[in-house]
Amino acid sequence: MNTSTNEHLMGQLRLHGMLASWQSLLQTRTHQNLSLVEGLQHLLEAEYLERGDRRVQRLRKAAGFRYQACLEELTYSPSRGLDKNTVALLADGQYIDQGQAILMTGPTGSGKSFLASALGHQACQLGYKVSYYNMQKLIQQLVLARADGSILKLLSKIAKSQLLILDDFGLKPLDNQQRLDLLDIVEDRHQNMATIIVSQLPVTNWYDVIGDSTVADAILDRLIHTAHRFELGGESMRKKL
16 A cells, blocks of 8 residues: 555545654655554544644634633733742643632732633643533523524523633622522532633622522532632733733
8 A cells, every 4th residue: 555545545545643743754854763563653643633633723712711821821920810830730720620619809910811811721631521600691692592482492502611701790689580490500510510600799799689589698618618718909901911
């Protein structure tokens, strides 16, 4: 079987990582120095890595992140309230396995959304399914889904996300249906799936945003007690862009 046939078969079988590695071996003539077992291992490792990279890209695309961000790009300083050790502890994704919450608060421009996006991208790198929503847009989607009868499908999709990120929470008070939808979402995820909530408002003000004290207690009780907290501040990061 000649080289062109090998390449054709790899392409037909969608072994793209193996094909690229094989072509590289041929171009550098490295294959002449490898035994059959070594060559096969080399090709298999290339295919494995390439499929892993493709999966990460699919997860990131499906998540719908606001920012392309990574943990290495974060700026740490005492004035920001962003602790490097805390971020490092979250980088391995154990909080996702344990179904814990992360609550991020701080003024506009303090880098909350960027931090949430960076943690989300890291979760995708680790192989977790992530969903990123602006809270107001999610509310609109819930209204439309209820109108066309697909509300259960949407709620099920949200529930299956191993990490849910809700950005810009608290810009507007919730009405009765919205607060009940949020309770359903939080209840489905409690101690099961991880949730990151990003808000300009301190957590103590979330009661007013949610509106009904009974529902607010139910929601926050499921979030606060095991949550990691970031209260960001300092000079606006947008001034540095």
